[in-house]
Amino acid sequence: AQRVTQPEKLLSVFKGAPVELKCNYSYSGSPELFWYVQYSRQRLQLLLRHISRESIKGFTADLNKGETSFHLKKPFAQEEDSAMYYCVHRGSRLTFGEGTQLTVNP
């Protein structure tokens, strides 16, 4: 089945450490993928989209068709990055991965 997979439910790092949130997809062709973020007690927000190749809040994500991955990376994590992160595929509708809860410890 076509899907988006986030293999890590929980990820904990120390402040200043690099962080990588993994996302793999099983869609063929050139999928459109996004990362959404949900900070504690707040609404889901679009973080970044692969087609814009942007860096938001220090985060970047590159679409790797060979590995069918769209991992989210940040070289130096901050405490305020602690949140739930969703990898999302844009097909006929948005399909969300299971989410990864990132905790950045002081």
Next chain:
Amino acid sequence: DSGVTQTPKHLITATGQRVTLRCSPRSGDLSVYWYQQSLDQGLQFLIQYYNGEERAKGNILERFSAQQFPDLHSELNLSSLELGDSALYFCASSVGAAGNQPQHFGDGTRLSIL
């Protein structure tokens, strides 16, 4: 502020009961989407309405129903509630009918079934 308003913020009720969750979309948006976020199943798409008509259906139980009114606000009705229905229910809106457009999310309604 995304402009999407959901009420109530919290709802506590008992098994077997019926509740209604309300969503007002962002001004100018014609589509409303409902999602269920539970601990064990992540974020699941339930249903989409566009300009008053059902547009797409996801993993929505038969005990659940929704509608979109002429003023474009939407209600999600959950009946014969079970413990497993406890979750955060999000509403999102977008301008057009295509389900892959950028969606703006509300704060969600936290439903707790005792």
